Amino acid sequence: MEIQLQIKMNEKLFLRNPEQSELGKKIIRHSIQLIHKNGFESFTFKKLAEDIGTTEAGVYRYFENKHRLLIYIAAWYWSWLEYRVTISTSNIKDPAVKLKKVIKLLATVVEDDVKTSYVNENILHQIIIAEGTKAYLTKHISEDNKDKLFKPYKDLCAKIGEIILDCNSRYKYPKSLASTIIEMAHFQNFFMYNLPSLTDFGKDKDESKIVMFLEELVFSSLKIK
Amino acid sequence: MEIQLQIKMNEKLFLRNPEQSELGKKIIRHSIQLIHKNGFESFTFKKLAEDIGTTEAGVYRYFENKHRLLIYIAAWYWSWLEYRVTISTSNIKDPAVKLKKVIKLLATVVEDDVKTSYVNENILHQIIIAEGTKAYLTKHISEDNKDKLFKPYKDLCAKIGEIILDCNSRYKYPKSLASTIIEMAHFQNFFMYNLPSLTDFGKDKDESKIVMFLEELVFSSLKIK
DNA sequence: TTCTAAATGATAGTAAAACTATCATATTAA
DNA sequence: TTAATATGATAGTTTTACTATCATTTAGAA
Numbered sequence: 001m002e003i004q005l006q007i008k009m010n011e012k013l014f015l016r017n018p019e020q021s022e023l024g025k026k027i028i029r030h031s032i033q034l035i036h037k038n039g040f041e042s043f044t045f046k047k048l049a050e051d052i053g054t055t056e057a058g059v060y061r062y063f064e065n066k067h068r069l070l071i072y073i074a075a076w077y078w079s080w081l082e083y084r085v086t087i088s089t090s091n092i093k094d095p096a097v098k099l100k101k102v103i104k105l106l107a108t109v110v111e112d113d114v115k116t117s118y119v120n121e122n123i124l125h126q127i128i129i130a131e132g133t134k135a136y137l138t139k140h141i142s143e144d145n146k147d148k149l150f151k152p153y154k155d156l157c158a159k160i161g162e163i164i165l166d167c168n169s170r171y172k173y174p175k176s177l178a179s180t181i182i183e184m185a186h187f188q189n190f191f192m193y194n195l196p197s198l199t200d201f202g203k204d205k206d207e208s209k210i211v212m213f214l215e216e217l218v219f220s221s222l223k224i225k
Numbered sequence: 226m227e228i229q230l231q232i233k234m235n236e237k238l239f240l241r242n243p244e245q246s247e248l249g250k251k252i253i254r255h256s257i258q259l260i261h262k263n264g265f266e267s268f269t270f271k272k273l274a275e276d277i278g279t280t281e282a283g284v285y286r287y288f289e290n291k292h293r294l295l296i297y298i299a300a301w302y303w304s305w306l307e308y309r310v311t312i313s314t315s316n317i318k319d320p321a322v323k324l325k326k327v328i329k330l331l332a333t334v335v336e337d338d339v340k341t342s343y344v345n346e347n348i349l350h351q352i353i354i355a356e357g358t359k360a361y362l363t364k365h366i367s368e369d370n371k372d373k374l375f376k377p378y379k380d381l382c383a384k385i386g387e388i389i390l391d392c393n394s395r396y397k398y399p400k401s402l403a404s405t406i407i408e409m410a411h412f413q414n415f416f417m418y419n420l421p422s423l424t425d426f427g428k429d430k431d432e433s434k435i436v437m438f439l440e441e442l443v444f445s446s447l448k449i450k
Numbered sequence: 451t452t453c454t455a456a457a458t459g460a461t462a463g464t465a466a467a468a469c470t471a472t473c474a475t476a477t478t479a480a
Numbered sequence: 481t482t483a484a485t486a487t488g489a490t491a492g493t494t495t496t497a498c499t500a501t502c503a504t505t506t507a508g509a510a
Contacts, residue, residue, distance in 0.1 A: 016486085023487075039364035044467060055488065060469070130362055137355055139264035141419045150420060157423050172425065173438045179416060179423040180409050180442070187408055188401055194366045197379050198404040200397065213398045217405070220445040241457085248458075269496060280459060285498070 007079045012147040013072040016062045025118040026052045027062055028076075031069055036123045040070060040131045067138070071149050074135040076119070077128045078152035081105065082159060095166035096224060100215060102160055106185035107210045129186045157182060168222040177221060181214055188213065232304045237372040238297040241287045250343040251277045252287055253301075256294055261348045265295060265356045292363070296374050299360040301344070302353045303377035306330065307384060320391035321449060325440060327385055331410035332435045354411045382407060393447040402446060406439055413438065 006019065018024030030051045035043050043066060045059045052059075063069040084105055089098040110121050136150055144150065160178035164171060171177070188199055188210045196202025201209045231244065243249030255276045260268050268291060270284045277284075288294040309330055314323040335346050361375055369375065385403035389396060396402070413424055413435045421427025426434045 021486080041363065045469085046467075055490085056469080057471085057489085058487065061486080065468075133358055134362070136420065137359070137415070138266065145420060154420065154422050173441070174425065175422065176413055176416075176424045176426070176435075176438050177442070179412070180405070183408065183412055184405050187404070190362070191401075191404060195361065195370060195375060195379065197400065198382050199401045200399065201401070210401075213401050216398070217402070217442065217446055220448070221442055223445070246457080270498085271496075280461085281498080282460085282500090283458065286457080290497075 005080075005083070007076055007083070009072065009075060009079070010148055010151065013068065013075060013149060014062055015060075015064060018062050018072075023052070023054060023058065024062055026054075027059055027069075028073070029118045029120070032073060032120060032124055032127060035070075035073075035131060036127045040066075040127075040134060067135075070131060071135045071144065073124070074128060074132050075149060075152045077124055077132070078156050080119075080121070082152065082156040085156065085159060089163070095163050096219070096222075098163050099160075099167060099218065102163065103181060103185065103214045103218065104211055106182060107189065107214060108207055129190050132186065133183075153182075164218075164222065167224060171222055177218065181218060184214060184217075185210065230305075230308070232301055232308070234297065234300060234304070235373055235376065238293065238300060238374060239288055240285075243287050243297075248277070248279060248283065249287055251279075252284055252294075253298070254343045254345070257298060257345060257349055257352060260295075260298075260356060261352045265291075265352075265359060292360075295356065296360045296369065298349070299353060299357050300374065300377045302349055302357070303381050305344075305346070307377065307381040310381065310384060314388070320388050321444070321447075323388050324385075324392060324443065327388060328406060328410065328439045328443065329436055331407060332414065332439060333432055354415050357411065358408075389443075389447065392449060396447055402443065406443060409442075410435065410439060 009017070009019070011017075016024065018028050027048065031043070031048055034048055034051060038047075045056050045063075045066060049056045049059050063072065085102055088105065089101050092098050092101065110125050136144070136153075138144070157175060157178045160181065161174040164174040164177055188201070189207065191198040192201045192205055192207075192210065196205075200213070234242075234244070236242075241249065243253050252273065256268070256273055259273055259276060263272075270281050270291060274281045274284050288297065310327055313330065314326050317323050317326065335350050361369070361378075363369070382400060382403045385406060386399040389399040389402055413426070414432065416423040417426045417430055417432075417435065421430075424435075425438070
């Protein structure tokens with residue numbers, strides 16, 4: 001049995017659905033590779049088109065501009081993460097164990113997921129660490145937000161917030177703690193590799209220590225072990 | 226007595242020192258205003274030059290490009306914050322009280338500081354919240370880091386890490402906790418105003434609640450009150 | 451005060467980025 | 481089989497991100 005994971009994406013993210021054509025999937029796959037290789041700033045639709053073997057105009061038929069493409073990729077990532085959180089916590093009763101699972105999923109490098117042929121999840125994880133916040137750190141965030149472009153991110157945050165409340169229903173900041181876990185799982189990773197003196201993991205570059213840091217942070221706040 | 230605050234900046238941040246001429250100071254002042262108004266992405270040296278009443282070439286004599294200018298502004302901000310941390314904690318013995326001061330300084334809107342004539346610190350604080358991470362989230366971070374462009378940020382983080390250790394010398398993640406406080410003081414503020422469902426402060430938009438959240442987070446981890 | 455060096459202004463120009471438009475051809479779905 | 485849709489090829493525009501040159505103004509040292 002072959003299972004294919006399809007994530008339903010918000011229609012406003014694209015002009016033409018990239019999941020429904022070969023060219024579209026190539027655009028996603030190659031843009032993830034290119035952004036990973038050269039960074040989002042020097043990523044252009046021209047380079048992408050050359051990489052794929054199509055033309056600039058061809059890419060513009062799918063995405064309004066490169067920023068929308070970044071939001072698309074980020075939204076895909078958050079949806080995929082929420083899916084993984086859902087399946088990997090579904091059989092667990094203890095909310096604290098669930099929360100540990102979540103932290104691990106957020107902070108640990110992922111292997112390439114065979115279920116999605118056209119996305120390399122490992123590279124995707126790395127580009128979201130370095131470029132993900134640029135999706136929403138803009139002046140047009142409120143319009144983008146009205147179009148629900150950040151819904152997957154918010155949904156994931158809400159889900160983690162729920163688990164936090166299951167751990168301790170009297171805790172006052174479940175959503176802020178959730179967004180802190182999400183962002184810090186990424187930032188501490190970025191710092192560890194790029195500005196190591198901002199972390200306590202610089203020497204051994206061991207991602208499991210980020211997990212331990214986050215666990216201690218979270219469970220101290222929730223007053224449970 | 227009139228006190229003028231001068232922050233000594235790393236020479237590699239600029240081509241010509243903007244603090245040493247009227248035009249240079251105008252560049253700093255107006256770029257802060259323009260970035261605040263339109264965001265860093267749509268900020269250009271041409272618009273800046275028009276705003277000031279000079280030419281594009283005039284701006285390029287001071288800064289290699291707009292990204293360097295952003296790093297300069299961010300470095301200035303971190304240096305200024307460290308200075309404020311130093312003076313406002315200098316007479317305090319209790320490290321926990323110091324740490325609370327630090328959290329407040331990081332998470333609370335500042336009034337315009339009269340000691341620096343050409344920088345509006347309140348607007349500066351806001352642009353660092355929205356654009357600050359873009360200074361280091363790039364592909365050329367390692368070269369920039371070798372040039373010590375992020376030293377003020379690291380110094381501040383180290384200083385906060387020291388205070389954390391003074392609170393609890395057995396705490397294992399002082400530097401990661403410090404960078405978490407710094408980043409979250411900003412991100413929770415950004416979220417509160419722009420993606421409020423990622424926080425627990427969306428309704429009243431009260432910055433003092435961010436302070437309370439961070440205090441609880443930090444002091445729970447440090448096992449002290 | 452005068453001379454000289456440095457800073458600024460004015461203008462021009464280039465390469466690349468960020469699009470938009472058009473038309474021909476290939477593919478697909480009814 | 482035809483009609484709609486997707487793609488390819490080409491061309492063009494505006495803006496961004498610079499670099500170069502030279503004249504003029506300003507500031508600092510003799």
